[in-house]
Amino acid sequence: MLSKRLLEEMNTQIKLELYSAYLYLAMAAHFEENNWGGFAKWMAMQAREEQEHALKFFEYIHDRGGKVTLQAIDAPPSAFGTHEEIFAEVLKHEQSVTARINLLYSIAVEDKDYASQEFLNWFVKEQVEEEKNAAQVLEWLKMAGGAVPALFQINALLAQRGD
Numbered sequence: 787m788l789s790k791r792l793l794e795e796m797n798t799q800i801k802l803e804l805y806s807a808y809l810y811l812a813m814a815a816h817f818e819e820n821n822w823g824g825f826a827k828w829m830a831m832q833a834r835e836e837q838e839h840a841l842k843f844f845e846y847i848h849d850r851g852g853k854v855t856l857q858a859i860d861a862p863p864s865a866f867g868t869h870e871e872i873f874a875e876v877l878k879h880e881q882s883v884t885a886r887i888n889l890l891y892s893i894a895v896e897d898k899d900y901a902s903q904e905f906l907n908w909f910v911k912e913q914v915e916e917e918k919n920a921a922q923v924l925e926w927l928k929m930a931g932g933a934v935p936a937l938f939q940i941n942a943l944l945a946q947r948g949d
Contacts, residue, residue: 788899792897795889796872807836812863816865869937873927880917
């Protein structure tokens with residue numbers, strides 16, 4: 787059984803994972819509207835991953851006999867800056883998600899909830915990958931310095947995600 791605090795925080799995490807999906811979908815739309823299909827594909831796949839993360843929490847709460855309480859999801863921004871600014875925001879966002887996962891893990895440790903610690907281990911590892919991927923694209927963009935030929939190359943690389 788989940789403690790009241792961990793249950794509340796996991797329900798909040800569902801909302802935050804769905805917000806992440808919404809944010810990345812908004813970014814995908816921005817890139818698509820500006821003819822950057824590779825960047826759009828990368829963001830759309832990221833949005834799908836975040837939805838899957840929300841569902842993992844949804845299922846886990848039910849598996850532990852808890853009640854899922856869905857919360858309102860904030861609207862994401864609809865205007866974005868440069869490629870580099872967007873990926874700086876992605877990295878910052880992923881770092882905030884990591885902080886949330888660490889909070890959940892800390893609560894599970896305090897509660898001596900070993901099952902939740904095991905469940906959350908997957909997210910701890912996932913966040914290392916998420917931050918690494920965002921940081922890598924951000925570094926490529928910094929090296930590109932806004933040069934259009936380099937952006938086209940990065941766009942082509944990102945278009946290969948999932949292939």
